[in-house]
Amino acid sequence: MKKKLLLLLLAVSAFSLASEAQDTVKTTSDAPLVVYGSVDTYYKYDFSKHANIGTYFASDNNSVSIGMIDLGLKKKVGKASFVGELAFGPRGQYQSVPNGDGNVLNANNSFNIQNLYVSFDVTDKFNLTAGYMATFVGYEVISPTGNFNYSTSYLFGAGPFQNAGFKATYAFSDKVSLMAGIFNDQWNSYTAITQSYTDTKGVVHQNGEVSTFGAQLTVTPVKGWTAYLNFLSGKYSGTIEDLTTAYQITDAFKLGLNAANKTGAGAADYSGVALYPQLAVSKIVTLGLRGEYFKWKATPTTASSSFNAFTVTANIKSGPLTFIPEIRFDHNKDKPFTDSSFVPTSSASQFALAAVYAF
Amino acid sequence: MKKLVVAITCFLFAQGAMAQKELLSLNENNKYIYYQVVEQPGLTADAMYSRELNFLRTAYPKLSIKPDKANKNISGTGKFVVTSVVLLKHEDGELSFTYSIENKEGKYRYWITAFVFTPYQRDRYGNSVPQPGIAIPLEDSSKFNKKDREGYLDQTALFCKQLEEKLKLYIINAPAPKKEEISKKIVTDKW
Numbered sequence: 001m002k003k004k005l006l007l008l009l010l011a012v013s014a015f016s017l018a019s020e021a022q023d024t025v026k027t028t029s030d031a032p033l034v035v036y037g038s039v040d041t042y043y044k045y046d047f048s049k050h051a052n053i054g055t056y057f058a059s060d061n062n063s064v065s066i067g068m069i070d071l072g073l074k075k076k077v078g079k080a081s082f083v084g085e086l087a088f089g090p091r092g093q094y095q096s097v098p099n100g101d102g103n104v105l106n107a108n109n110s111f112n113i114q115n116l117y118v119s120f121d122v123t124d125k126f127n128l129t130a131g132y133m134a135t136f137v138g139y140e141v142i143s144p145t146g147n148f149n150y151s152t153s154y155l156f157g158a159g160p161f162q163n164a165g166f167k168a169t170y171a172f173s174d175k176v177s178l179m180a181g182i183f184n185d186q187w188n189s190y191t192a193i194t195q196s197y198t199d200t201k202g203v204v205h206q207n208g209e210v211s212t213f214g215a216q217l218t219v220t221p222v223k224g225w226t227a228y229l230n231f232l233s234g235k236y237s238g239t240i241e242d243l244t245t246a247y248q249i250t251d252a253f254k255l256g257l258n259a260a261n262k263t264g265a266g267a268a269d270y271s272g273v274a275l276y277p278q279l280a281v282s283k284i285v286t287l288g289l290r291g292e293y294f295k296w297k298a299t300p301t302t303a304s305s306s307f308n309a310f311t312v313t314a315n316i317k318s319g320p321l322t323f324i325p326e327i328r329f330d331h332n333k334d335k336p337f338t339d340s341s342f343v344p345t346s347s348a349s350q351f352a353l354a355a356v357y358a359f
Numbered sequence: 360m361k362k363l364v365v366a367i368t369c370f371l372f373a374q375g376a377m378a379q380k381e382l383l384s385l386n387e388n389n390k391y392i393y394y395q396v397v398e399q400p401g402l403t404a405d406a407m408y409s410r411e412l413n414f415l416r417t418a419y420p421k422l423s424i425k426p427d428k429a430n431k432n433i434s435g436t437g438k439f440v441v442t443s444v445v446l447l448k449h450e451d452g453e454l455s456f457t458y459s460i461e462n463k464e465g466k467y468r469y470w471i472t473a474f475v476f477t478p479y480q481r482d483r484y485g486n487s488v489p490q491p492g493i494a495i496p497l498e499d500s501s502k503f504n505k506k507d508r509e510g511y512l513d514q515t516a517l518f519c520k521q522l523e524e525k526l527k528l529y530i531i532n533a534p535a536p537k538k539e540e541i542s543k544k545i546v547t548d549k550w
Contacts, residue, residue: 072485083485134483141483224492248492
């Protein structure tokens with residue numbers, strides 16, 4: 001009996017190892033259901049001894065805190081694919097995705113969805129996608145695996161996080177492609193919500209419009225350099241023009257740039273530019289700087305306000321784990337920060353150490 | 360005892376399936392190469408050339424193909440995905456390569472070389488996409504984790520071997536070219 005069990009065990013192991021080796025040459029399109037994601041945790045210390053810098057994530061001061069666990073599922077069969085990405089934790093819930101539909105029972109009911117879309121390749125060059133997707137605007141993203149710095153820029157926080165809609169992408173060549181789409185009236189919302197009213201029974205009703213136009217021109221002028229010209233405009237959410245580009249100039253040196261301008265309805269208007277030079281100093285260590293100028297534009301009731309922010313970050317990799325020590329200095333002459341005595345001040349600085357595990 | 364031999368054979372087979380990299384050699388430029396000369400007695404260079412073209416266009420439609428009809432040679436480029444297992448299978452990146460097939464009467468030779476690794480990153484939509492501008496020759500051991508590189512070499516050799524085996528089978532079993540049907544014509548000026 002023991003011999004039979006041994007035989008069975010070895011046969012199964014042989015089969016599974018052989019299958020492993022065979023599977024490795026398969027391309028993404030043939031892959032079975034893919035599970036991917038990340039977890040992240042951090043410690044932050046603000047030199048004012050309280051949380052002071054208002055950008056996203058790394059929000060808790062003098063605390064070992066969690067970011068999120070991000071769990072994605074994706075599958076492609078032939079020309080059809082889907083992605084469903086769920087996130088749990090402060091970063092993946094109330095800091096980055098909306099709650100329910102406005103009714104009392106759903107007021108705090110997060111759907112936890114970062115990405116939920118289906119996609120179809122009409123041809124090798126033409127793709128159609130519909131659902132709730134990470135926005136195409138901007139350089140930085142919600143997932144910590146997609147950013148070099150752990151804290152985020154002002155530009156990231158001011159712009160959209162997700163857009164729900166329908167988009168078509170056509171690749172003219174390896175170097176040029178164009179996406180155009182129609183999206184819901186509001187950013188960061190699972191549903192279109194132009195109007196919202198509560199009836200006599202307290203039930204919230206919402207009407208919406210799929211009325212925001214978005215387009216992205218992707219250009220790859222030379223090998224290693226990709227530029228995205230983004231445009232998003234709707235009568236309820238305003239207009240954003242955005243340039244996001246990154247150039248891997250050498251194997252070790254990469255330069256990224258994000259510039260954006262927002263006007264019109266919806267969220268507050270802003271403009272800004274951020275530069276992201278990064279240098280790989282060894283196989284496992286990369287150093288990077290983020291220098292940002294950001295301005296909230298004046299409104300009829302408030303004056304404009306400008307920030308300069310410099311963030312020095314290292315990425316230290318050990319397989320799937322990345323340690324991210326980071327120090328950040330922000331300045332705004334309008335004194336939006338407070339010092340350790342809670343007296344308004346023009347400068348703020350913080351240190352953060354994060355660990356991000358990707359799978 | 361017999362069962363034990365079978366078990367050991369299974370185990371060795373499993374190990375063999377994972378250790379394919381011995382199939383790769385270094386060429387005169389110190390690049391990894393998978394090289395095979397295959398005898399096909401009775402087949403003309405012309406027949407092999409057309410079968411190879413058909414094979415590549417149907418079985419590997421994403422490969423670039425540069426046919427050289429005059430010399431009955433084919434060359435081109437391609438890429439395949441390499442993976443590692445960290446909890447789950449992870450798409451690490453892709454390996455690009457160049458290939459060549461040369462034909463002579465009764466034999467052909469085939470090689471794949473110039474393997475260059477481009478790591479994948481996950482984009483904001485959850486897709487694994489190549490990191491622009493990063494291209495690391497597979498020979499450059501300093502740029503890889505040792506275990507990852509061993510895995511990529513195994514997967515490279517396996518990819519080459521599978522391509523070659525499929526090609527060989529196709530050349531042997533390819534359907535004969537259709538003969539043009541000669542339609543019977545009636546000439547009315549003769550009885």
